[in-house]
Amino acid sequence: MSPQEETARRRYIAMNAVRIGGIAxxxxxxxxxxxxxxxxxxxGAFLAVAGLLAFFFLPTLMVRRWKRSEDEGGRSRGE
Known part of the structure; x- marks a missing residue:
């Protein structure tokens, strides 16, 4: 498995773990x-709302952060 595939696999697992945690x-x-x-x-109401927000919004925020860190890394290496 290439390094890019391994990174994508780890990120996919992390996003799904966050979703499962939100549902829990x-x-x-x-x-x-x-x-x-x-x-x-x-x-109970607070936890229910927090779980919904985590399920719907945390994976999106994770992807944005990963893309931003990749963009910053690419510029610093001159790519």
């Missing part, structure tokens, strides 16, 4: 808000 936080938040597990309602 969302589900825990919903369980707290619905009183399935103990905790205040506001904590």
């Amino acid at each position: 936080v969302l589900l825990i938040g919903l369980m707290i808000a619905r009183k399935v597990i103990g905790g205040p309602w506001w904590l």
